[in-house]
Amino acid sequence: MADAKLQIIPLGGLGEFGMNCLALRYKDDILVIDAGLMFPETELLGVDIVVPDISYLVENRELVRGIVLTHGHEDHIGGLPWILSELNVPVYATEFTLAYVEGKLDEHKMLDDTELIEILPGVKFTLGPFTVEPIRVTHSLVDCVALAIDTPVGVVVHTGDFKIDFSPPDGKAIDLHKFAEYGKRGILALLQDSTNVDRPGYTPGEWSVRPRLDEIFSRTKRKLFFSCFSSSIYRIRIALELAQQHGRKVAILGRSMVESSEIAQDLGYIDVPQGLIIHPGQINDHAPENVMVLISGTQGEPMSALSRASVDNHKHARIQPGDTVLLSSRVIPGNEKSIGRVIDHLCRRDAQVIYDDGSHGLIHVSGHASQEEQRLMINLLRPKFFIPVHGDYRNLKKHAELAKNTGVVKEAIVIEDGDVLELDGESAVRSGKVTAGRICIDSGSTADVVQDIVIRDRRHLSEDGFVLPILTINKLTGLVERQPELVTRGFVSGETGLMEAAREVVIKTLENSTAEEKADYGVIKEKIRIDLKRYIQKNTSRRPLIMPVILEI
Structure with missing residues (x-):
């Protein structure tokens, strides 16, 4: 079949933020990149998570060779239990990502039935006709990779989530030399993260938050409650280093924060000095000025440790007048009300609340590339075809225009979930659609799928x-x-x-x-x-x- 073409089929993440899942198909072989979830909008009443509709993969289950993960954020791995309940295929990921995946599968009692295979940056592996080379990239999480996939019609590069940081806290910088090598060889298609396409310039590196955080540690006279995303290993590391430097013992609260910090310690991403960590029950044994509480709940999740502490309903975290609460994170769109509610409660407790409102200096940095980094990656790889991924339609459209303006791509193509894009060495053509959409799940269970009619009835009940x-x-x-x-x-x-x-x-x-x-x-x-x-x-x-x-x- 000399005229066989490579098909790129997004099943999630192109037209929304989250739920990232994309299939590459050549003849009778399919490789899946990422298996994410999305948290529901308010109109999806009672729904806990949203995962991509994988009907296309289920219909072609005998062709699916494996799922390759770029990194361990929920919007890239959260849909795995649902997808693996339908498709029992191997999962390929880096060491840290696999640690997150193991916890997730163990929770769903699927760990023993799933083949997990560790991959290493720079070490190629083969799935059917695809030869995949993971390339180290920097992001807000550790151990993240882009994927260079050698196919019979050319090389496809999928960046995953990335930013260009030459000095991350773990010393493992983005491997731009490897991208440049692929650029010299010639790239058929580049699929690039569109998240921050609205932001001009460059995204600051992870270390850039340290001076402002150091200043906050110096000025804080009583307990310091430090909250960030539990997956922000770099930020947790910086917080622990500053606590040690300023003579504060550290108590860790919140299940996700405890699990992440334990995994990071086990894998060597965080080095905790002896005696720095104390049990939450020991917080009151130390003077307030000698304690930092590392606490989960930056997005105002109702049952998170920070939410409960804000209403004085946590066993160990008692926020007193004069304590400082630092939210070192961004506001995820849709969470504004819940975060505002928590900040209100904290203010009622007479705590000083520091959050990313633009007036407190640099206390959080994004993990995604801004426009200049996106241009740099396009210029390094010089792909024939450019396909923006990860974002709402307006993000994809703007990213395609940015790529066209670099003058190095032959064609920038905007596709959405379910579109089939066929590529040979010279052309890229849309050739129809496959079933794609959203599956709503209640209670985090892989069995409790919520049908559209149920959502409709809930909306009906809520209104009338x-x-x-x-x-x-x-x-x-x-x-x-x-x-x-x-x-x-x-x-x-x-x-x-x-x-x-x-x-x-x-x-x-x-x-x-x-x-x-x-x-x-x-x-x-x-x-x-x-x-x-x-x-x-x-x-x-x-x-x-x-x-x-x-x-x-």
Whole structure:
């Protein structure tokens, strides 16, 4: 098949932030890059997480050779339990990423059934017709890689999430030399992170937050509560170093923070001096000026350690007047209200709250490349085709325009979830769509998939409430034993006597029904529902959910 083409098929992450998942297909082999989740928007009532629809992969399960992960953030690995419950394929990732994956799979009781394979930057491995070389990149998490994938029609580079940092705290800088080597060889296509395409210039390195954080440590007179993303290993390392420098003992609170710091210590990313860490129960054994509490909950998650401490409902974290709370993180869009609520509570406790509002100096830096870094990567690789990934449509569009303006790419192509892009050595053509979309999951369980109709019903209930007409029918005679009762929740009648009149509607419906209709509970329920719906809608312009209930006696 000399005319066989490489297909690039995004299943998530192109058209939204999160849920990153992309398939590469050549003939009868599919390689999957990342398996992320997305946290739900407010209109997805009661949904815990959102994962990509992998119907395409399930339909072609015998062709899937493996899932390769770029790094360990939830928007790249969080969908693994769901995907692996449908596809039992090997997972390839770096050491630190695998540590996160193991914890996640163990939680879902899937660890023993999954083949996990460690990969190393610079060490190639083969999956079917694909030869993959991980290339070290810097990000806000450690042990992150881009992927250079040698295919029969050319080399495809997927950057994963990256920024260009030449001096990260762990000393493992981005390998620009390797990208330059691939650029000299010739790149067919570049898939590049679009997250920060709106930001001009360069993203500051991780060390750039240290001077301002050092100043905060120096000025803080009482306890310091230091909160950052639990996956921000670099930030945790800097906080621990500053605590040691300023003579503060460190208590770590929050499950995710404890797990991340333990993994980072085990793998050598954090070196903790003997005696620095204390048990949370020992916080009160030390003077307030000698304590730092490393605490999770920067996004105002309701049950996080910081949220509970802010309302004085944490066993160990008692925030006193004069304590300082430092939020060394960005606000994830959609979390503004919950974060604002936590900050309000902290202020009520007379704590000094320092967060990234632009007035406190540099206390947080992004992990994503800004425009100049994106241009630099494009100029190094000089790809024939440029495909922006990771972001809303407007981000992808702007990123494509940025790539075109560099003058080094033949064509910049914006595709979205489900699009099939076919490439040979000379052309890139859209060739239809596959099934793609979002799967809503309740309770973090891989089994509890929430269908669209359930979301619709929840929205219906949240807006209009429900009405339960309750009828008591004698099983032997078929007669209605007492007056129908109407129970409402979330439905407010607009006028006095409306519910009394609604009860009369139910009685009239029963009077106008034959004995056979009354004996068939399905029929009589539907008649009552239709008549009551018509009456309520006519008199209130509202449409509550109406669910007749029949009690037999």
